[in-house]
Amino acid sequence: MKGYAGRYLTIDLTRGKTVIDRVDEYMAINYIGGYGFGARALYDMLPNPAQIDPLSPENVLIWWTGPLAGTISTAGNKYSVFAKSPLTGIFGFGISSGLFASELKSAGWDGIVFTGRSEKPSYLMIDDDNIELRDASHLWGRTTWETEEMIKEELGDESFVVASIGPAGERMVKLANITNERNRQVGRCGLGAVMGSKNLKAVAVRGTKDVEVADIESLLKFIADLNERCQGPATEKYRIYGTPANVLVHNKLGCLPSYNFQRGTFEYAEEVSGEMMLKTHVKKIIACAGCPIACDHVNQAREAYAGSTSSVDYESLALLGPNCGIRSLDFITKAVEICDTLGVDTISAGNVVGWAMECYEKGILSRDETDGIDLRFGNGEALLDALRRLCLREGRLGSLLAEGVRRASQIVGKGSEKFAMHCKGLEWAAYELRSLQTSTLGFAVSNRGADYLRSGSYQVDVKGQVDRLRLDRSRGKIVYDGENLYAIIDSLIICKFTRGIFKSVDELAKLYTLVTGLSMTGEQIIKAGERIHNLARCFNIKCGISRKDDYPPPRAFEDPLPDDVVKGAVIKREEYDEALDGYYECRGWNKDGIPTKRKLLELGLNKEAEEVGVEA
């Protein structure tokens, strides 16, 4: 089989031992790569996940590429990381892009599995077959950007690609991420904290081998066609303004979260829009390896923060901007830079600071508890100060926010849990809950928690294909279909921004076959998507997840939106229940959200049917 390197590394950090294992055809066909491989490995390596402390040496940290990484495939250079999440206590997963995936594959590896804990700070160097765990004591305390530069200098070659954690990961901040190439992150679920708990500061990789594909001539033709489609209308929105183009349209639809999701519009939306950003702040637009789209808009701040640079996407912008009442692109650019260099997820960070601002304005958090910071909505300096403290676990405020919004609200109490905007412990992303209700169902049932990347179910809401201010049973099918498709996109792994260029799922299967030589139809690949999704759910069931966890936060049901355009919008509990029932029905799960034996057996998940499955 081609495309895959056919082998992966397992590194026991406690003993400093390395084992090489093979990736076989069974694994490839049934689990594809990325998400699929991660779900399989996590389920098998943590047979009793409920008993595992995510920050203990017993947790595992698993990195996988997909079959397309390192090939000429369009926007296919992504890698994924998995562990039991310290933020959510369930299936933890994140994807990043850049050059890391293709470099790892070119070094001859599909993935890396870390077990145990290194005695002292260390980093892993992979130089083709030369694998070395090196001392990282001198890197401990350094930002992600400094770490990257220092490692390249130490190894004497700029072409090493580095993925590292910042001080936040070292301190096991629950929102800590993993950064490669300065501004690409495995953002969500606090996987940087798992890396920190293992005393693993970074992974540096250089590869010199060719990645072979099965049918180069047909692949070249197909890729040329796909690349041409990438210049067409379906991806124009990414090329020109990048995802910040969403600010104004979300504002018009009443689905731009502001003031900790108290509202769905922002009165200063124009000032922080993609259009404004392009005019005043964008310094350059860059692309990931092998991507003809180039969506990454790198900003340069002005005035007080002149010199600060960061890559600002819609989610970061909306959560650190409107959600915290911030109307200045300078503050937002600086805020993203703080998160990126110290190493936390911008989405979760903007969400938890927004929550703290609401607590402060409501008198739930005193000025003493905010370490003297005047944490009002709209106070840019306060945002930056709070972020630095969060990343460094500094003071009372920093220690509180470092736990993430679910735990922080449980500590503070006083009703603040009601406006802690998360699901299963993962902070809600920048899609308003009450004005995009199909999207809300998709977020809430996701395996990762409040996840904006697992089903694309917002699309029917914004395309006017359903009444987005209501829910009904049929929405379950929409989420189900989206999840199965996205499970494949995340296993291959290709950039979701290219999804509009594929005419059908058959084309995804064709791409897989041309690269790997393994025959695959659209129907088979979607079945694999369903298998992968169910496998991750089974892991979560073992962690204690059930129907009770598949609900959005109370604000979705209790606080009608005040904004003119969607005035009074709120989710009706009975409608939500109905939609959730519809979703479980499509999935072949029981009323409590547990997969049935029958469904698991149908998907070939025999072990899971035995361990987790229920009778109908």
Next chain:
Amino acid sequence: MLLRILLRLGEVQVEFIGRFQELFNSKSMRVDVESETSLLSLLKKLGEKAGFDVVSHFIGSKGELMEEYSLIILNGKAVNLGKLSEYVVKPGDKVVLSPSVAGGG
């Protein structure tokens, strides 16, 4: 003044986002509609005013819906591009033309 206010009662307010701001070289425009008209007719009228084919930003040459490219909001509601001729627009309504939502969502 009164006359102007009365006249505006016969107008639809159209706002532009992103690419449409550049195409129309404006953030918004008022379009006269005598009474009720379809959204499709309104787009055609806008095209006549602006001198380019506005409809083609929503419906492709083969009749395909350009949902990954553009979207329309009518009085706060997202419009199904497959039903442009069924939506009724009347004086006082607000229409937004925008590139479609860009995201992983």
